[in-house]
Amino acid sequence: MRNWMDGWHTSLKISVSFLVMILIGFIFLILPFSQAPGSEATLFDHFFHAVSLVTVTGLVIHPVAHTYSLFGQIVSLILMQVGGLGLMTIVASAIAFMGKKMNLRDKMVVQASINREDATDFRSFMRLILRYVFVFEGIGFILLSFRFVPDFGWGKGLFTALYLAVSGFTNGGFDTLGAVSLTAYVHDPLVNIVIALLIFLGGIGFHVWFDVSQLIRKWPQRSRRKSLRYFFQELTLHSRLALSVSLYLIVSGTLTFLLVEFNNPDTIGNFTTGQKLLASFFQTITMRTAGMTTIDFTEVHSFTLFSFILSMFVGGSPGSTAGGIKTTTFAMVVLLIINESKGQKNVNIWNYTLPVNLVRNAVVIFLIFLATFIAGTGLLSLLNPEVNFILLMFESVSAITTVGMSARLTPTLGVISRIILMLMMFIGRIGPITMAETLARKDKETKNIQFTDGKIILG
Template structure:
C-alpha cells in the first residue's frame, strides 16, 4: 500500500484527480450494493448502485432507482458521504483533515488540490483550504436548521432532522439527490422555506469558493457604503473573476426566470394552475436549479418542448469554477462570448472591465466549450442508437443534464436501456472532472515533444 501511495504521489496531477474520483465511485458502489446498505424491499442491481455512486460523486442527481425506496439509513449516510466527496473532491477533504491535525502537506499535494479546486495561485492556500471545509459545513448546517422548520413537523424529529441535513448537503453540493420519494421536491411547490433555502444553498455552493472569500474580504466596505456611488466603488475592489461570475450568475438566473415565465405561465401542467405566489416561487426555484442542482418542484416532463430546449443552454453553462457546480462554467462561456464579440468587432485584444485578458486563458475556455459540445454530440448519437424510440429532444435534454452534472430529467433516466445509462455514467464522470482535465491527463506525457513551432502557414476559412 505504501509503495502504491508513493507511486501515486508521482503521477501527473490530472491523473491523480481522475483516479481519486473513480476510486470514490467504485468503492461507493460496492458499499451501496451490500445488503446492510439497502432496504429489504430493494430490487436494485449492482448496475443501479454503480450508476447511483457515479451520479453521487459527480454531484449530478440522475438515478435509476430512488434513494428513499432503495437505501436504509446507513445507505443514505453513505450517499451523503459520496456527495461530499464529489462536491469538494476526495484529495481536498483528506488533505484538509491532515492539515487540521497539524501534519504537513507536500508542495505536490498542494498543487494537486489547487487544480482540483480550480484555484489560480498558492498564496495562503492552506488557510484557504481549511476555510473552504469550515464554511461549507457552516452553510450546510444553517440550511439544515432552516429546512428543519418544514420537515420536522411533517416527518417528526429524527427523520425530519435527517431529511433536512440530507437535502441541505445535497443542495449545497449541487447534487440534486433527495430521500423523500420519486418526485423530487414537487410536494413542496407551495412551501416558502423550501423554495427559498434550497435555491440559495445551490447559489452559494455553485458560485465558487474564491468568490466567497473575495466578497468576505470586502464585506466591511460594503456595509459602510451609504450611497450607490460608494457601493460601486467597493464593487470595483472585487477581483475581475468575482465581478464576472456575479454578473453572469445574476443574468442567467433572471433570464431563465423571464423565459420560463413567458413559456409556461398558462401551461396547466406546470405553472398554469398555481397561485401567483406559488408561481413566483416555482419560477425562481426552476431558474436556479438549472445551475447544475437537479432538484425540481415541477414535473419537467410536462413542460413545453420549447422550454426544455432552451433550458439545455442554461444547463450547458452550469455554475462557476472552483465550486460544487458542474457544466462548462459561467466564466468559461463568458470568455468565449467575449472572443466572438471581439472578432465581430474586428478588434485584436479581448478586453473586460478595462482589462486585457490573456489569450491563453481564452483559448483554454474555447477548448472546454468545444469539447463539451463535441462530447455531448457523441453521447447523444450513441443514445439515439440504443434508444431509437425515445424522442430526440428528451435524449438531448438527458445528455446535457448528465454532462452539466445537473440531474434534471423528463422522467427518462430509469426507462433508458443499460447501454444509454452507461453512456450517461461516462457523461457524468467527464462532466464532473471537465473535458480539459481528461485531455490534459491523456496528453500530459508528450506535451514537451509536441510543443513544436514550424514556419508560419495560412489557410482560408469562412
Template sequence: MFRFLVRKSVSRRLVLSGLLVILSGFLLLSLPISQLPTSQASISDHLFTAVSLVCVTGLSTQAVINTYNTFGQIICIILMQLGGLGLMSLIGFIIFKAGKQISLVDKLALQESLNREDASNFKHFLSTIFRYTFIIEGIGALLFCFRFIPMMGFKKGVFTSIFMAVSAFCNAGFDNLGTSSLQLYADDPLINLTVAMLIILGGIGFSVWFDIKRNVDSLKLSLTSKWHKRFYKRLSLHTRIVLLMTAILISFGTITTFILEYNNPATIGNFPIWQKIMASFFQAVTMRTAGFSTIDYSVAKPATLLLFMVQMFIGGSPGGTAGGIKTTTFLVVILYLYNEVQNARYTNFMNRTFPPHLTRRAMVIFIVFFLTFMTGLLGLSITDPEAPFLLLVFEVVSALGTVGVTANLTPVISHSGQVILMFLMFMGRIGPLTILLSLTEKKNKTKKTYKYAEANLLVG
C-alpha cells in the first residue's frame, strides 16, 4: 500500500492517505471489541464517526459515550490525532526517526500537508511539531484532571482528560462526557478556558508557534528596551496577520454573541453577566472549527446563527488543525476586493505587496470552497426537504468547515444526507482545491502557455 501511495502525485497522495485512515478507523470501530454491549450504532454510524474523527469535525450520529468502550475510545483518540496532525506528517516523522532519507516528492507532499512555504529542514520541523503537540495536550490534560478526577475517580478521570485534551487541541469537537457536548459545564471556568486555550493553540498554525518561540528566545538574550518595543515587528508577516485576524474574529464573535443572545433565556439570557461573557467568548472560539458547545444552537436567534456561519466559513489559520478557508485567505480576498473597488493596482497590507499568484490562489480557494458549499446545500435540501432551511445551511457550513457544531440536526438526518455530510467533511479537511487537483492533474500535465487574441466582454 505504501508503494502504491509513493507512485502517486502530491495531491493524490494526500487524498488517498486520508481515505486509507478513514477506512482503517471505520473497520476498527465496527469491531465488537470496540463497542459497548448496549451500542445501537449501525455500520453507517461507524463510518460517519470515522470520517468525522479523521476530518476532526465533531459531527456524530451516535454519542461516543453511548457507543464505544475504552478500547473504542482509544481508537477515537488515535484517529483524532492523525486527523489533527495529518497522516503525511506522521509518515514523514516515522521515516525520519528510522534514519531513512525522504525524497523530494515526499517533502513536497509534507509541504502541502502542513501548508509550508518551503521543503527545507523537515526533520527538525516535524520533531518539534510532535514534541510541542504532546506537551500542550499534556498540559491541557493535567488541567482537566483537576475537574474530572474528583468527579469520576482517578482512572476514568485521567482517561477523560486525555480524550478531551486531544480533541480540543486537534479542533475535533468530540467528547466522552455525554450527549450535549459541554452544555453542562457552561458555568465552569476551568473547562471553558482550558478548552478555549487548546482550540486557539491548535488553530493558529505550527509555523506561528515556531516564529513566536524563535523571537522569544532572541528576546531573552537582549535586555534593551528598544528590542522589546520592536518584538511584534520582528515577527514574520504571516504570524502578525494570523494573530491580528485571530484577535479580531474572536473579539467580533464574542461581542456579537453577547449582544444578540443577551436576553435569550434559551441560551445565555439567564446567566449572570460573567457567565454570559464567558459563554460568548467560548462560542466565538469554538466556531473557529472546534465543534464544542456550551449552549443549544437550535434555540439561538437566526442572526446569531448567521454570524456563526460566517465565522465557521473563515475558520482557523493555515498549517494548524483548523478548517475553513483560513484567516489569511479571507484577508487576501477582502483586500483584493477593496483594492479593485479603489482601482488600486496592487494588493497591499502592512507595507507589503502580495504577489498576483497569491491573490489568484486565494480567490480560487474562496470560489471552490463556496461552490462546494452550494453543492452540498443543494444536495442536503433534496435529501432532507423537511428540515428548516437555516439549520441545513448551518449544518453544511459546519461540515465543510470541519467545525462540528450542530443545531441537533445530525442525529436525525437521512442516510443520503449523511453521505453528503461525510463528503463535505472530507473535502473540508483535505481541501476542496487539493481534491480538485487530484482529479484533474492528468489533464493538466502540459501547461497551457499559449495566448489567443484578446476579447472584450461586458460584465457586472
C-alpha cells in the first residue's frame, strides 16, 4: 500500500479515503443508467446523496426509490457498506485475504479507523471483523426476506431485504420503500425486531462482539457461577460500559417516548398497548444511531424531539458503524461530573480508576462535538429564520451524529444550508476517528510544561 499518501498523518489519510469514496460514488450516481424514470435530482442532489451514503447518515433530498434505478440502488448499497466499514478497512481486508503484507504505517491508519490499540495478528483480526459483518447481515437478510418476498415478489423482495439488512447494520438509515420509510410496517414484529437488532449490533462495536462471543464459547466449560450477573462481570470494562450505557438509553428512551406520545393520535395514540410499546422501542433504537422510522416524526411532541436530540448526540459505541460522541465518551464525562461532585480526585468505576489522559480526551471530544453542533445549528437558524428552532436542532444533530433522521426538513432547505449539513455529516463520520487518533498522538508527543500556578475565580 505504498503510495503518495505515505508521508501524511493517519487522520488525513482517513479523511482523504472518505473523500475519494464520495467522489467515486458521485460519479456513479450521476450516470444516466443510474437514474430512475422521472428522477428530478440535480448534480448537487446526487453529491449530497453521495456524502450521506458514504458517511452512512441517511439524510436525502429525494427518496432513493424515486431517484435511482436498480443499478443506482446497488451503487448506493455498496457506498453504504463501504462507508459503514470504512474504506481503509475494506482495502486492508482485501490485502489480508490476498495474502499480501501491509506496512506498519498503513496498519496504523486502519487501527485508528477501527479504534484498535495494536496491530498484532492483523490479518486474522480483519477477517474476523468481515466474518461477523456478513454473518449478521446475512441472517438479517434471510429473516427479512420472509416478509418482503411475499409483499414484493422474489426479485424486488430479496433486494429490499438485502438493502434493509445492510442499511440497518451499517446504521445507514436508507431504504428503497419511498418517502414513507417503514411506516407500513409499524405493527410488524418481524421487521421491527430484526432491523432493531441489526442496528444495535452494528452500533455496539466489534470490541463487544468479540468479548461476548469469547465468553459464550468458554461459558459451558465453567463448573460454577454461570449466572448472567457473573457473565457481565467477566466482560472487559469497555464492553460493560458500552452495554450498560446502550441498554440504559434504550430503556429510558422507550419509556420516555411511550409516556409522552401515549395519547398522541398523530403518532401512537390509536395503537394498542403492545403496538405502542413496539413502536416506542423501534423509534428509540433507530433514532439513536440509524435513521429509519415507522411513524411520522413531524407529528411528535417537541419534548420527544428534544429527548431524541440528546440520544442522537450520544450515538453508538467505539469501533462501530454508528456516529455520535460514543457511549463510552459520554459515560466518562458523566463519571467525571459525578466523581468531582463527590470530591473524588480520580474518576472511578467498578473498582477501576480511569487514566487522566483518557478522561481528558473524552472531555475534548465531547466539547468539540458540542461546539460543532452549536455552530451548525446557529448557521442553519440564521439562514432559515422562519423554521421552528427545534426542527433545526433536530436536523443539525442528525447530521453531525450521522443518524440521518429528518422531520422532512432537508428537502426544503437552500443550497448553503445543505452544504452545512454535508460538512456536518463528513465531520461527524471522520471526526471521532481522527480526533481520537490525533489526541492519542499528542499524548505521546506533548511534554509536561508547568509554570507558576494561576488563580481564576469560578462560579
